[in-house]
Amino acid sequence: MLDRLNVVKQRFDEVSDLIIQPDIIADQKRYVQLNKEYKDLKEIVDKREVYKALLDNIDEAKEIIADGSDAEMVEMAEMQLDEAKEQLPALEEEIKYLLIPKDPEDAKNVVMEIRAGTGGDEASIFAGDLFRMYTKYCESQGWKTSTMSFNEGTSGGFKEVIFEVNGDDVYGTLKFEAGVHRVQRVPQTETQGRVHTSAATVMVLPEAEEFDVELDMSEVRIERTTSTGPGGQSVNTTYSAIKLHHEPTGLIVSCQDEKSQHKNLEKAIKVLRSRLYERELAKKQEEDAARRKSMVSSGDRSAKIRTYNYPQGRVTDHRINLTLYDLSNIINGDIHKIIEELKLAENTEKLKESEVF
Secondary structure, X not given: OHHHHXXXXXXXXXXXXXXXXXXXXXXXXXXXXXXXXXXXHHHHHXXXXXXXXXXXXXXXXXXXXXXXXXXXXXXXXXXXXXHHHHHHHHHHHHXXXXXXXXXXXXXXXXXXXXXXXXXHHHHXXXXXXXXXXXXXXXXXXXXXXXXXXXXXXXXXOEEEEEEEEEOOOHHHHHHHHOEEEEEEEOOOOOOOOOOEEEEEEEEEEEOOOXXXXXXXXXXXXXXXXXXXXXXXXXXXXXXXXXXXXXXXOOEEEEEOXXXXXXXXXXXXXXXXXXXXXXXHHXXXXXXXXXXXXXXXXXXXXXXXXXXXXXXXXXXXXXXXOEEEOOHHHHOOOOOHHHHHHHHHHHHXXXXXXXXXX
């Protein structure tokens, strides 16, 4: 393992030299990539120092024990050896996971889209519940959320809501949430007390940088309209709402959240760019999933991933057969345990296929 860590240290030293070169700083795309690599490698290099110190302690203790001339020193060395050997397996396991190649998308911010599926008004209400769940979770992570577009349901919630999330390693955390979420509960409108099943679809798009996607604006038709929805200043009076039609793919993006036409256009372009980027990424994920037979991040948007059962207070993630009887806290944003279990499942898969160990 130390040989592998030494290779990482060598690359870290190279990257450290590169990011201070004027020609690299002038190339924004390369500079951003190298800075990200530097951050990832530093975490491993720091852990390498801890690992090396532990191995040195073991060697030193063995030498003192082998010498045996000072009984008191031998006793201290035996304690040091036992302590170091106890710490070693957990540290090696941690390093193994750190050495798994990271998905370059994981560090990106995201655009999340939640759409009501089957279930009519109840599906819209559930989409609203999911939106609140994610915004509360993001808040607990110290991430910033911003609504980009929404279409309210007739009885509350949303037919569709699009929002962006900015922070550290956002996509790497939220990518597991993409798919179909099901809810089983008695709707407020149900007079017979029967449990209904409704659904909402969640999409998690890594936010595309300008150098990720070549967006030719000559292929985009821009439609400017008045905003729709609840009344208020500027609504229905100014042409601030934006609708983009991407001719080659048929993708349509709308944004009317801001009063400024310019800001709505900026947000709509960001969503369009992310959707185009996600299309290419989805193809790659499907290929990877077919190769790895991954249960966790298959890229299949139609896959039913999770069920929220209100009568039993239960949440089940079907990909890893995880069931938690903590629905009230989960729907209020406490989804950390589910995400950590999904991350662990994916890393375990990656570790199995890794040729390093």
